[in-house]
Structures are given as structure tokens and as C-alpha cells.
Amino acid sequence: MVKIIPNQNVKVDYFDNQLKSKDGQLQSNISPYTQIVLINGQPFSSTLTNRNLVVVYCPVTKKCPCQNYPL
Template sequence: MINFQSFHGRVTMIEDFFVQSNGEQLGCYKLMSVQNRYGSLVKFVISPDTYFVNHVMVKIGDIVTGFYDANAPTPMIFPPQFRAIVMAKNTPYQKVKVGYFNRQLVSSDNKLKLNISQSTRIILKNDQTFTKNPANHNLIVVYGFTTMSIPAQTTPYKIIVMC
């Protein structure tokens, strides 16, 4: 099971990150440096499989949240370098949560419960409609306001199912 963690901050650098495959250097990867308000720095490896919420283009100066698997092996270097699974650019009135949601649509950290409405778009990463129940899946949830309860409840704008 993926242990989704996140890091939130301002993009300070984006550069090519070369990965060798069969002796060839592939230019399909980027290394994105993100610094939070406390000065901590993380480098995200952006691969062709990294999902960008709303398919936005990220540039230096943007505020983003990178989601990664805390259980995945990482090199013992400073600053830490994580393989980004999902990247979300800050957007007013929009929050993003990535994680596993159980059959009651409660996140594995018990911080968010989803109340799906007819207006909630439920799609796959390739933007095709997901026709089953999104429960018991890893989800990318795009939402706005929440209740003050524990867990907080929301009616999401969009749910992306990560099959």
C-alpha cells in the first residue's frame, strides 16, 4: 500500500534530469526544487508518469504540493529527493488530497470523508469516465470547502481514480 505524503512550497528551480536506459540518456525527466516557508527544500523527480492535477504547466515561482510514496526507496542525500506521483499547483478555492479511501470514502489518515453528488466528476488519470464506485482505491480528490467535523466532510468537484 502506498503511504502518500506531501510537501508544500514554492518552486525554486526546474531542470532536466537525465536517466540512462540501455546506454541512452532520456530527456523525459525533470528535477523540481520546492522550498517551503520554513526554508526546507525538497527535490521532486518528475517522470512522464507524474500526474499534474488539471494538467497545468508549473513554472518557477509557483506554489505547489508534491505527493510521493514515503515507503519508496530514496537516495540518502540532502536535500531529500522524492519521486513525485502527483503534483498540484495552488489554486484559489481548491484543495487536493491524495490517498487511499475506504468503502465509506474516508481517507486512510481519517482526515477527510467524501460525499459524492451528481455534479462530482469521477474520472481516470486519462480523463475517461470511471463508472464504478471509487471506494477502496487510491484517489486524487479536488475539493473546496469542508465541514469542521472529524473527519472533515466535503463534496468534491472531481475525483481521479488511480487504478
């Protein structure tokens, strides 16, 4: 579960080696400022690719797949 916050979206899906969701609707772009944490708030330092992820983001484009910068 996630808290509903205006202007934020949440995607739970499998992300491949290019951080594209399994359904092809979302492509994540990770910046040096992106917070990557475990469910308990601890920093996550392993690779994000080829995993099930919960991505909280603001959409920044209308092309498909949606390009985003996770919050």
C-alpha cells in the same frame, strides 16, 4: 502533480468503503454532479471505494473528519 487553485484542496490517500481517507482526515460525499475521471480525462464508472484516490475539493465543514464534496 496538481495545479494550485485558490480555495481548493487536494488529498491523495486510500479511501475505504465509506470514502473515508486512511488517515481519517477526510470523508468524501459524492453527488450526482461530481466529476469522476481518470488521469487522462476519461469518465470513470467503477466504484470509488477501497481505492487510492486523488480528491480535489473545497472544504464545507470544520468537523473531523472533514466533510467535502469533490469538485
